[in-house]
Amino acid sequence: MNTYLAAASTATIRSITLSLFLVFVLVTLAITVWASRQTRDATDFYAGGRSFSGFQNGMAIGGDYMSAASFLGIAGIIALNGYDGFLYSIGFLVAWLVALLLVAELLRNSGKYTMADVLAFRMRQAPVRTAAAVSTVTVSIFYLLAQMVGAGALMALLLGIKPGQTFLGMDPNTAKVATIILIGALMITYVTVGGMKGTTYVQIVKAFLLMIGAFLMTVLVLAAFKFNLSSLLGEAAAESGKGTNFLNPGTVYGKEVAGDSLQTFYNKIDLLSLGIALVLGTAGLPHILIRFYTVPNSRAARKSVVWAIGIIGTFYLMTLALGFGAAALVGGEAIKAQNPGGNTAAPQLAQALGERYLGGDIGGATFLAVIAAVAFATILAVVAGLTLASSSSLSHDFYANVMKKGQTSERQEVVVARFSAFAIGAVSIVLGIWAKDLNVAFLVALAFAVAASGNLPAILYSLFWKRFNTSGAVWAIYGGLISAVTLVFFSPVVSGAANSMFPKQDWQWFPLSNPGIISIPLGFLCGWLGTVLSREPADEEKYAELEVRALTGAGAH
Amino acid sequence: MSTETSPSRTGSYTEVQQSPEFSALRRALRGFVFPMTVAFFSWYALYVVLSAYARDFMATKVVGNINIALVFGLLQFASTFLIAWWYERYATRRLEPEANRLRAKIENGAAQ
Numbered sequence: 001m002n003t004y005l006a007a008a009s010t011a012t013i014r015s016i017t018l019s020l021f022l023v024f025v026l027v028t029l030a031i032t033v034w035a036s037r038q039t040r041d042a043t044d045f046y047a048g049g050r051s052f053s054g055f056q057n058g059m060a061i062g063g064d065y066m067s068a069a070s071f072l073g074i075a076g077i078i079a080l081n082g083y084d085g086f087l088y089s090i091g092f093l094v095a096w097l098v099a100l101l102l103v104a105e106l107l108r109n110s111g112k113y114t115m116a117d118v119l120a121f122r123m124r125q126a127p128v129r130t131a132a133a134v135s136t137v138t139v140s141i142f143y144l145l146a147q148m149v150g151a152g153a154l155m156a157l158l159l160g161i162k163p164g165q166t167f168l169g170m171d172p173n174t175a176k177v178a179t180i181i182l183i184g185a186l187m188i189t190y191v192t193v194g195g196m197k198g199t200t201y202v203q204i205v206k207a208f209l210l211m212i213g214a215f216l217m218t219v220l221v222l223a224a225f226k227f228n229l230s231s232l233l234g235e236a237a238a239e240s241g242k243g244t245n246f247l248n249p250g251t252v253y254g255k256e257v258a259g260d261s262l263q264t265f266y267n268k269i270d271l272l273s274l275g276i277a278l279v280l281g282t283a284g285l286p287h288i289l290i291r292f293y294t295v296p297n298s299r300a301a302r303k304s305v306v307w308a309i310g311i312i313g314t315f316y317l318m319t320l321a322l323g324f325g326a327a328a329l330v331g332g333e334a335i336k337a338q339n340p341g342g343n344t345a346a347p348q349l350a351q352a353l354g355e356r357y358l359g360g361d362i363g364g365a366t367f368l369a370v371i372a373a374v375a376f377a378t379i380l381a382v383v384a385g386l387t388l389a390s391s392s393s394l395s396h397d398f399y400a401n402v403m404k405k406g407q408t409s410e411r412q413e414v415v416v417a418r419f420s421a422f423a424i425g426a427v428s429i430v431l432g433i434w435a436k437d438l439n440v441a442f443l444v445a446l447a448f449a450v451a452a453s454g455n456l457p458a459i460l461y462s463l464f465w466k467r468f469n470t471s472g473a474v475w476a477i478y479g480g481l482i483s484a485v486t487l488v489f490f491s492p493v494v495s496g497a498a499n500s501m502f503p504k505q506d507w508q509w510f511p512l513s514n515p516g517i518i519s520i521p522l523g524f525l526c527g528w529l530g531t532v533l534s535r536e537p538a539d540e541e542k543y544a545e546l547e548v549r550a551l552t553g554a555g556a557h
Numbered sequence: 558m559s560t561e562t563s564p565s566r567t568g569s570y571t572e573v574q575q576s577p578e579f580s581a582l583r584r585a586l587r588g589f590v591f592p593m594t595v596a597f598f599s600w601y602a603l604y605v606v607l608s609a610y611a612r613d614f615m616a617t618k619v620v621g622n623i624n625i626a627l628v629f630g631l632l633q634f635a636s637t638f639l640i641a642w643w644y645e646r647y648a649t650r651r652l653e654p655e656a657n658r659l660r661a662k663i664e665n666g667a668a669q
Contacts, residue, residue, distance in 0.1 A: 087630075272606070
């Protein structure tokens with residue numbers, strides 16, 4: 001009988017997990033200090049000196065993108081609900097084609113440090129940069145909050161601290177708070193000390209560890225089924241208690257509610273809405289966009305996206321094996337007993353595989369600890385990327401170009417960026433502690449929806465539509481941002497349902513959990529309306545400059 | 558390394574933009590990326606719509622426990638990898654040489 005975290009091995013697992021995590025923290029801090037010595041000017045701080053190769057940046061993009069939600073979340077959804085988790089993986093991957101074909105190279109050629117460099121290129125600086133900074137900080141804080149709250153819960157879970165128990169004098173609640181503070185402190189350190197250079201190396205190390213960990217588990221899962229995918233799926237379906245439906249779409253998303261055709265209709269529209277937000281959100285995420293500035297030219301930017309597609313795609317294929325493997329080898333009941341959301345499916349699978357292949361409890365404990373440490377590394381790298389993106393935007397867009405109207409030294413800008421990182425980190429810690437027991441998993445999907453509704457329309461119009469002007473850019477960003485956030489606020493994920501953020505309150509009237517299907521077209525519409533309704537003519541000379549620079553790389557930073 | 562090169566005469570970016578070489582480059586880029594975006598987006602939308610509304614079709618078994626839903630999903634991976642590879646090849650062969658030539662022309666013009 002495979003009881004997760006049997007009392008005998010709990011201490012072993014904890015000490016191995018903590019030691020490995022400590023090693024990761026020490027190594028990354030050493031890298032950060034080294035990177036800080038290489039960080040001399042603003043280009044180093046914001047863009048890592050534009051010195052990374054396509055492959056390095058591809059790894060770092062993977063490190064930024066493959067969050068705990070991907071690793072633990074998707075594996076967990078697949079383990080408990082089967083096929084539907086795969087929908088997420090597909091949306092998250094296909095999304096990269098938008099970045100590759102329409103955004104990466106043009107952005108690299110025409111921008112300098114932030115997303116707003118391109119948006120404000122031919123517009124009036126203050127309104128566009130303010131809007132971009134608001135949107136960047138909003139998206140990043142939503143995303144950060146989801147990661148930090150997730151990390152708190154995970155730490156208590158992975159260290160096996162159950163209600164009523166204590167570890168190092170901490171009950172589960174204190175452990176959550178301590179984790180959130182620790183993660184916040186580390187991400188502030190990476191960003192303020194190491195800048196983009198330090199953060200990029202943290203992403204690369206993390207991506208490497210995550211790929212190795214996932215690869216080992218995948219091979220062991222497949223080996224357990226003699227590399228026969230069909231028998232893995234069969235066993236997973238049998239153990240799930242859901243039969244063949246486990247292998248079909250529809251167990252979670254677009255659920256058919258018998259006798260309630262309206263709810264069924266809403267559920268299916270909700271699935272389409274999620275699908276659209278996933279595929280259009282990625283190319284509007286500020287922490288992803290600034291990664292394109294860390295390479296020397298557009299050729300390297302393109303190659304880094306191609307590498308990222310290879311790395312991320314391989315990873316999502318592996319999560320399929322992990323999820324179905326966990327269903328087959330651990331079983332739905334055992335996973336739910338540990339965590340109803342399935343977030344511990346991957347670590348539990350690691351334990352089962354360790355027991356099977358490395359031998360006994362110790363083998364299981366060791367492999368579990370390794371994967372738990374990888375999960376923490378994953379969270380840390382993602383939050384560092386988000387903190388950097390929002391502090392860069394606050395400093396470069398809002399401080400330097402709005403408050404100081406461009407009249408400031410780059411040195412001063414970097415100082416402000418460091419303070420901003422500190423402030424963003426502090427705000428995230430406070431919000432994280434406040435929200436630690438709330439269900440905030442929806443915030444990742446919301447971040448994608450805001451990015452797709454506000455940022456992406458503004459970016460695409462800026463790059464491809466000659467007539468686009470200041471008021472169009474401002475309308476697009478605020479229109480998409482406000483509509484996405486408002487619709488989610490009145491949706492069942494915030495109130496009015498048993499698994500809402502505030503389950504006891506009810507101000508819900510919008511039936512969908514994902515606003516994308518309304519807010520994304522609205523964002524594009526606002527951008528168009530704002531442009532045609534404004535009397536301000538487009539700056540044709542500046543558009544000529546933007547277009548020529550974007551396509552040829554002339555004058556690129 | 559920011560090599561700030563703005564052409565000496567205002568309007569020379571406009572000149573480049575209106576040159577036949579630049580139009581050709583823009584056509585080559587847009588002629589690839591726009592249709593390709595429409596193609597992969599429709600292909601992906603088809604997958605999502607079938608997942609929502611054609612459950613029986615998606616549940617059809619192909620081999621053993623492998624059903625159409627899984628095959629369709631894996632094909633989305635395959636098409637993403639394929640398009641990335643294809644664009645990389647196209648950009649390296651068709652777009653980059655022309656972009657570099659124009660860029661050299663602009664930057665030399667600016668230096669004089």
